[in-house]
Amino acid sequence: MGGDWQELAQSAVIGLIFAFLVAKLISVVLAFKEDNLRITRSAPAPPAAPSPSAPPDDAPSNAADPLLDGSGSSDSDWEGVESTELDEDFSAASAFVAASAASGTSVPDEAQLRLYGLYKIATEGPCTAPQPSALKLKARAKWNAWNKLGAMPTEEAMEEYITIVDELFPNWADGSSAKKRDGDSTMSASGSKGPMGPVFSSLMYEEDQGTETELGDIHVSAREGAIDDVKKHLSAGVQVNIRDSEERTPLHWAVDRGHLNAVEVLVNSNADVNAQDNEGQTALHYAVLCEREDIAELLVKHQADLQIKDGDGNTPRDLCSSAWPFMKPAN
Amino acid sequence: MAAPNTNDAAGASASTSDDALAPPEDTSIEALARRVQEHMTLANNPSARRHKFWETQPVGQFRDLADGSLPDGAIEPPSPLSEVRADPYPLPAAFEWFTCDLDDDALLADLYALLAHNYVEDDENMFRFNYSPAFLRWALRPPSFFRAWHIGVRAKESKKLVAFISGVPARIRARDDVVRMAEINFLCVHKKLRSKRLAPVLIREVTRRVHQENIWQAAYTAGVVLPTPITTCRYWHRSLNPKKLIDVGFSRLGPRMTMSRTVRLYKLPDAPLTPGFRQMELRDVAAVTRLLRSYLARYVVAPDFDELDVEHWLLPQEDVVDSYLVESPETHEVTDFCSFYTLPSSVLNNATYSTLKAAYSYYNVAVKTPLQQLMNDALIVAKQKNYDVFNALDVMENEGFLKELKFGPGDGQLHYYLYNYRIRNGIKPSELGLVLL
Numbered sequence: 001m002g003g004d005w006q007e008l009a010q011s012a013v014i015g016l017i018f019a020f021l022v023a024k025l026i027s028v029v030l031a032f033k034e035d036n037l038r039i040t041r042s043a044p045a046p047p048a049a050p051s052p053s054a055p056p057d058d059a060p061s062n063a064a065d066p067l068l069d070g071s072g073s074s075d076s077d078w079e080g081v082e083s084t085e086l087d088e089d090f091s092a093a094s095a096f097v098a099a100s101a102a103s104g105t106s107v108p109d110e111a112q113l114r115l116y117g118l119y120k121i122a123t124e125g126p127c128t129a130p131q132p133s134a135l136k137l138k139a140r141a142k143w144n145a146w147n148k149l150g151a152m153p154t155e156e157a158m159e160e161y162i163t164i165v166d167e168l169f170p171n172w173a174d175g176s177s178a179k180k181r182d183g184d185s186t187m188s189a190s191g192s193k194g195p196m197g198p199v200f201s202s203l204m205y206e207e208d209q210g211t212e213t214e215l216g217d218i219h220v221s222a223r224e225g226a227i228d229d230v231k232k233h234l235s236a237g238v239q240v241n242i243r244d245s246e247e248r249t250p251l252h253w254a255v256d257r258g259h260l261n262a263v264e265v266l267v268n269s270n271a272d273v274n275a276q277d278n279e280g281q282t283a284l285h286y287a288v289l290c291e292r293e294d295i296a297e298l299l300v301k302h303q304a305d306l307q308i309k310d311g312d313g314n315t316p317r318d319l320c321s322s323a324w325p326f327m328k329p330a331n
Numbered sequence: 332m333a334a335p336n337t338n339d340a341a342g343a344s345a346s347t348s349d350d351a352l353a354p355p356e357d358t359s360i361e362a363l364a365r366r367v368q369e370h371m372t373l374a375n376n377p378s379a380r381r382h383k384f385w386e387t388q389p390v391g392q393f394r395d396l397a398d399g400s401l402p403d404g405a406i407e408p409p410s411p412l413s414e415v416r417a418d419p420y421p422l423p424a425a426f427e428w429f430t431c432d433l434d435d436d437a438l439l440a441d442l443y444a445l446l447a448h449n450y451v452e453d454d455e456n457m458f459r460f461n462y463s464p465a466f467l468r469w470a471l472r473p474p475s476f477f478r479a480w481h482i483g484v485r486a487k488e489s490k491k492l493v494a495f496i497s498g499v500p501a502r503i504r505a506r507d508d509v510v511r512m513a514e515i516n517f518l519c520v521h522k523k524l525r526s527k528r529l530a531p532v533l534i535r536e537v538t539r540r541v542h543q544e545n546i547w548q549a550a551y552t553a554g555v556v557l558p559t560p561i562t563t564c565r566y567w568h569r570s571l572n573p574k575k576l577i578d579v580g581f582s583r584l585g586p587r588m589t590m591s592r593t594v595r596l597y598k599l600p601d602a603p604l605t606p607g608f609r610q611m612e613l614r615d616v617a618a619v620t621r622l623l624r625s626y627l628a629r630y631v632v633a634p635d636f637d638e639l640d641v642e643h644w645l646l647p648q649e650d651v652v653d654s655y656l657v658e659s660p661e662t663h664e665v666t667d668f669c670s671f672y673t674l675p676s677s678v679l680n681n682a683t684y685s686t687l688k689a690a691y692s693y694y695n696v697a698v699k700t701p702l703q704q705l706m707n708d709a710l711i712v713a714k715q716k717n718y719d720v721f722n723a724l725d726v727m728e729n730e731g732f733l734k735e736l737k738f739g740p741g742d743g744q745l746h747y748y749l750y751n752y753r754i755r756n757g758i759k760p761s762e763l764g765l766v767l768l
C-alpha cells in the first residue's frame with residue numbers, strides 16, 4: 001500500500017507540471033485568438049448575454065454561467081491566475097496526502113479510492129486503461145474508482161479532491177508552504193472583500209456636471225496649480241481675466257482647486273478679484289464655499305468685495321459657514 | 332412538473348439557432364476556437380468555481396437554477412439535536428475557541444480592535460470599516476441573543492483575539508413562512524492569518540452552534556458571488572460633505588466641474604421641512620412597531636419585528652442608530668418613520684482625514700409624507716449631525732428617491748443569501764425588506 005502512495009506522489013509532481021504547461025500554452029494561444037476575433041467580429045451579442053450556447057445537460061457550472069456573468073461580478077482579473085492557484089492547492093493537497101500516507105496515517109478505504117480516482121482524472125484525464133482482471137482486487141477497485149468518474153473535468157476533480165482532503169484533515173494546510181494565497185479565498189474572490197459580510201462601496205462616477213464646459217489652456221494650468229505654465233501664458237500675452245465658457249477666470253479655477261501659489265501669481269498679475277462667473281460668483285464666493293481660508297484671506301487683502309451678490313442673491317459673507325475674522329464686517 | 336423542462340429545452344434550442352445565425356465571418360475554425368475558449372473561460376470562471384465549501388452546504392446551488400420544480404423553503408429538514416456535533420470543530424494547534432462576553436469592556440475593546448484593523452476594506456484599500464464598540468454591542472446583543480454565538484479564536488500562547496464570527500437570532504419571514512434564523516456577520520480573520528483557512532472552520536462552528544439552538548436557517552450578505560444569492564443589491568451614496576469626500580477619494584471631481592458648484596449642488600436646508608418630524612422616543616415603540624409590521628408585510632423577505640425588536644433595533648442610540656418619525660401636529664398620530672445606522676470607516680493613508688462618517692439607510696416607512704420628502708429630512712438631520720455621506724441600498728422602495736435626492740450609484744454590490752432556505756428564482760432588490768448591518 002505504501003508503495004502505491006509513493007508512486008502516486010512521484011507521478012503527481014511530473015503530471016502537474018506537464019498539465020500546467022499545456023493548459024498555459026492553450027490559454028495563451030486562445031487568448032490571442034480571441035483578441036483577434038473580437039476585432040474582426042461585429043456580432044452584436046456579447047459573450048455575457050444570457051443565451052448559453054452550452055446544451056442544458058452540460059456540466060453544472062455551465063448552467064450557472066449566464067447568471068454569474070449577468071450579475072456583473074468584477075472578477076475578470078482572476079481569470080488565468082485562478083487556474084494556477086487551483087493547481088497549487090491541488091498539488092499541495094496531493095503532496096499532503098502522499099506525505100501522510102507515507103507516515104502511516106490511515107484514511108478510510110472509500111475516501112482513498114475516491115481520492116485515487118480524482119487524482120487520476122486531474123492528472124491524466126478520463127480512464128482509458130484496460131480493465132484489470134477481477135482477481136486483482138485492489139487494482140480492479142482502483143480502476144473502477146477512476147473509470148466511474150467518466151469525463152469529469154480536470155478542474156472539478158481538483159476541487160473535489162481538495163474538498164475531501166479538507167474534510168479528512170481540516171487543518172492540512174497549516175504546515176504547507178504552498179498555501180501562500182489568502183486562505184479565506186476558498187470562498188471569496190478578493191481578499192479585501194472577505195468571504196462574507198458587508199461591502200465597502202464608494203461613488204462610481206465622478207462629479208461631472210460640467211462636461212460641456214470649455215476651458216482655455218491658462219484655465220487648465222490654473223486649475224492644476226502649474227504656476228510656471230500660468231506665467232508662460234501670461235507672458236505670451238494671454239489676458240489674465242480671460243473667461244472660459246462659464247465666464248470663469250483663471251483665478252476662479254486656481255481658487256476652486258485650492259492652489260494658493262497660483263492665486264498669488266494671478267492676483268500679482270492684476271487679476272480682477274471681483275470677476276463674476278455666469279452665476280454671479282466671484283473667486284471669494286468660491287473660496288468660502290470650498291472652505292479655503294488662506295486663499296479667502298489673500299483675496300480679501302487684495303480688496304475682494306464681501307458684498308457682491310451672486311445669482312442667488314448671496315454675498316460671500318452669506319455663504320461663509322466658518323468664523324473667519326477677515327470675513328466679519330469692518331466695524 | 333414537465334412544463335419548466337420543456338421551456339428549458341425550448342430556450343436551449345432557441346440559443347442554438349442563434350448560433351446558427353451567427354455572422355458569416357464566424358467560420359467553423361473560429362467557431363471551434365471560440366467554443367474551446369468559452370470552455371476555458373467556464374473552467375476559469377471564478378464565480379462558477381472555488382465554491383468547494385459552499386457546494387457541500389445546504390444553500391441554493393448554481394446547478395439548481397434551471398430546475399423550477401424545487402420547492403421554496405428548507406433545503407434540508409432539521410436533524411435531531413442529538414445528531415448535532417457536540418464538540419467544537421478542531422482548530423490549528425496554536426489556536427483555541429473563545430466565546431466573547433461583550434459585557435466585558437476589555438473583550439469588547441479586543442473585538443473592536445480586531446475588526447478595526449482587519450475587517451472589510453474597499454478594493455483599493457483606501458477605507459476600512461470601523462464599527463464602533465457601542466455599535467458592536469448593539470448589533471450583537473438583540474433580544475434573546477446567544478452568547479455562545481459570539482465566537483472568537485485566540486492564540487493559545489498570547490490569548491490574542493485573531494478571528495471572529497457571530498450570529499444573532501432573528502425571525503425572518505420568507506413569503507408566508509416566518510422562520511427562526513441566525514443573522515451571520517462580522518466574520519473576520521486577522522490579516523496575518525489569512526493563510527490558515529480559518530474562515531471555513533469559523534463558518535462550520537457558528538453553524539454548529541446555531542444548530543444546537545435548534546435553528547436551521549441563516550441570513551447573511553457578501554460582496555462576492557457565492558451559491559446562490561436571493562438577490563443582488565447596489566449601494567447608492569448621497570454626498571453630504573462633498574469636499575471631504577473628494578479629498579479622501581470617496582468621490583472624484585471631473586476636470587471640467589468645479590468644487591464650488593459641487594458643494595452648492597449638495598447643499599441642504601438647515602432643518603427638516605416636514606411639520607411634526609422629530610426623533611423617535613421610547614413611548615413611540617408601539618406605534619412604530621405597528622407602522623413597520625404593516626409596511627414590511629409587503630416584501631417577500633423581511634424581518635418579523637415585535638415591540639422588543641423595535642425597541643432594540645430602532646430606538647435611537649447616539650452614533651449607533653438614529654430614528655425619526657412624523658407625528659401629525661393635529662392628531663398626534665405617528666404617520667411616518669425613517670432610520671439610519673452609523674458606520675464610520677477609517678480613511679487609510681490620508682494626511683488630513685482619518686475617519687469617514689457614514690449614515691446607512693435602515694428601515695423607512697412613508698404613509699402620509701411622500702417618501703422622497705421623508706428621506707430628504709433624513710439627509711438634513713444627517714448633515715446636521717456631521718455625517719459625510721448617506722448610503723442606501725436599492726432595497727424596498729428606495730429606488731423611488733435615490734436619483735431625485737442626488738444619490739449616485741456606488742461601485743459596491745451586496746449579495747443577500749439564505750442558508751438552508753430556497754427562494755426559487757430569487758427576488759428583486761425591491762422585494763427585499765431586510766437590511767443586515
